[in-house]
Amino acid sequence: MPEAGLLSLIVWFPVVAGLLILGLARSAAVARWSCLAVALLEWIPGFFLWRAFEPGGGYQFVERHDWIERFNVEYYLGIDGIALALILLTLLLTPAAVVAGWRAIDRRTGLYYGALLIQQGLMLGVFCALDSLLFYVFWEFMLAPMFLIIGIWGGERRIYATVKFFLFTFLGSVFMLVSLVYLYLKAGSYAIPDLHALPLTLTEQQFLFFGFLAAFAVKVPMWPVHTWLPDAHVEAPTGGSVILAAILLKMGGFGMLRFSLPVTPDAAYQFAPLIVALSLVAIVYIAFVALAQRDLKKLIAYSSVAHMGFVTLGMFIPMAYAGAGNEQLLALGMGGGMVQMISHGFISAALFMCVGVLYDRVHSRRINDFGGVANTMPVFAVLLVLFGLANAGLPGTSGFVGEFLVILASFRAQPLVALGAGTILVLGAAYSLYMIKRVVFGEVANEKVAALEDLDTRELIALGGMGLAVIVLGLYPDPLVEMMEPSLDELARRVLAGKAAAW
């Protein structure tokens, strides 16, 4: 497969297919199957992308054309190892999101599956964009399909949830836009590599850092701007939750690696303790909140916030404590954050899908309505336990690798923080296991549970595939780490070199 245009193909194929499904699909079956087919067909260019990618080769598969000439905006695509990992995650998980809605979405299917594919294309666009305005275009337009997905097919309070989701993320993003405009006026270009190279004074960086932080912190989400997430997750249909948790949240972390750290390195260095503090609050406080939830989806949503806290912790703690010159440690921390994001993508997607499986059958998400599911759904129970344990960070699963790397980085930076964060892993285990105990084990709780049917083939393939991914990544994370390592090393060098001195 030729390399030129490969990224464009990956980004635009789902968007175009989504528009076609949206406009033409007249029956539910056509919409479902064509959407699934498109999501699976995406794997082919994805596979070539993966094979042809050379770690350490800088930005690859670059496509660069003029777009808005007057303001020097370009259609500029290209990926490094970080982006590739997230692209592969997106490609792998989208079919799961499609399958997740198979039973539950029975009205306006054309619109749903069309929106889902458009959403996928836009998310891939975010990871591929090397022009910051193009990045913003993908980043922002993504709100539209998600707004519809939550608002049309969501639960009872869907309107509140979706408006909150839209306004929160929109408010964050506009500050990023102002930052990008400021950078353009300084650099004369919107190209991300140019922004990386642009010298900035410390004061400028401080403002810009918070401009970017507004956008990314909401998306991650970091405490205290996480409140849209539980609402959005609880109300979203399962497919929407899968996309939200598995991929959408990763854009915050990705944005930090693309903008916050390299564009404003000195400010990032300066404010790292703040980010670390917020991350710790997220990890500790939100874990307790998760423990108290009675709604399965809310529990997983809060656990997502706590896990994403590990991501930001990993990215910033090396700078907060270890001081300058410790590039390896920074690369380790960021790598831990990245592995954690990929792993959390699979685990949270799988958990939300498990909740969807139960909800499709019982139409309840309350933990108290379940109990003894293992008796009627043995295969499902095995998988749910696997994902629950992976969520708790069981060694041998991908959840362990990410958390371990982050804690390792923390330990080298500041053992006390590592001790704190590590202890909190117990809490993660507590809410995961407590949930499993109440849902899976024990006596059959009621008639509805007694009447449950086990997974059908589609669900089994999707969940089984994710289970496989979780285990493979847990046992053999090397390919993933090797893919990202050179990009992360390069990034760490850039960040610690700083900018203010060069100005």
Add this chain to the structure above:
Amino acid sequence: MVIDLADWAPLYPELALALLIPVLMLLDLAVGRKRPLVTQAVCLAGLAVVGWTCIVAADGGMFGGAFVMDSLARLLKFAGVLLSGLAFVYAPRDLREAGALRGEYFVLGLFALLGVFVTASAGSLLTLYLGLELLALALYTLVALQRHSALAAEAAMKYFVLGAIGSGAMLYGMSLLYGLSGSLLLSETAALAPESVGAYVAAALVLTGVAFKLGAVPFHQWVADVYEGPPLGVAVLLATVPKLASFALIVRLLVDGISASQEQWNLLLIVMAVASLSLGTIVAMAQTQAARLLAWAAIAHVGFLLLGVVAGGGEGLSAALFYTLIYVLMAAGAFGVVIALEKQAAPLDSLRGLYRRHPGMAFIMLLIMLSMIGIPPLAGFLAKWQVLMVLVDQGLTALAVVAVVFAVVGAYYYLRIIRLMFMEAPREQEPLKPGWGTSVMLGANGLALVVIGVWPNPLLELCRAAFGPG
């Protein structure tokens, strides 16, 4: 004396339009009484010719500089033709329901357009005032078109009285300018010494008039009533075409005419812009009528585009021009959809479940609303983004932050419309059947927002060329 038509080349659009109006009047008398749609067809065909003359007309001054045809005037005129065309396609459906579908609508609409033409080309205070009053008188009459409606009569009265006050203030300002400079030509009033008290008073008065015409806070009280009172078919014209004249007024009078005192009036302009942006956005949230919502939203948009003028310079003005053009396109589309709902005085609730009644229209409205919010890559985003760029470039980053925050607040009521269309069940089940003309134009209108958003280069170049190179 032999009249050589080539000497009149800069005037072609006005001549063509002035010719079209009496022809249409006579035609309407002959056949239009019974078949107003014939008038509509001829009117649209005539507009196409006028649009063509806008393209071929030569640049240049006439009447000793009192009339100027330049790239700005050309662009505004062409946009005026396009928008009147859109309005003339959308409106008849609603006017018939309201019992106001008569040839006068088209004739008055063309008079208003002529007013826009003259304003856009004004090179002297006199031409400017003539153009504005021609526009305003046609609009007053249009608002009162539905004679038996008390609401329309009230709106017309309010519009007339407040409009007259605005015109009066502006005229007083103009007379001061004339007295101080001894010339009606804008190129000469521009040279006025900025520090004289008279010039300052004149600038304030002129600005008052401009704010009245634009509907900027604190001279905005007429906007919501005037949008709501007349039939929607009239409102769509009111909401779009005069905005072009208002923009021309800003450029010709403020920027060209009293540029010397820019420092003084810029501060006033900042206050008006921020007040319009904030008040318009906040009050719009509480509206339940589609026309009133669009009216308050219009005030907010005016605030945003004024920020472009505040930033000033060729870049700032071309950003404001781009904003104006995109805004009127969005407003026309939004009114077009509301008209197609076939509800008199459409409450927002009539948008309920539009997706089920007519998916295509719901998607077009979705695009328009996303564009109004400023979601990229739709045209509305590019408009806001350019204003942000010129603001930050001028060191007015604080204003840029205020602007984006209100853009987020404003998203709330556009989202409410999307919500009503897609997430609520319809009150009425029967599918909507807009005519093919409306369907095609609405489709083109929505698509234009996407096309301009994705490929803005030609329009950006036109907007820049309107304010000279650089």
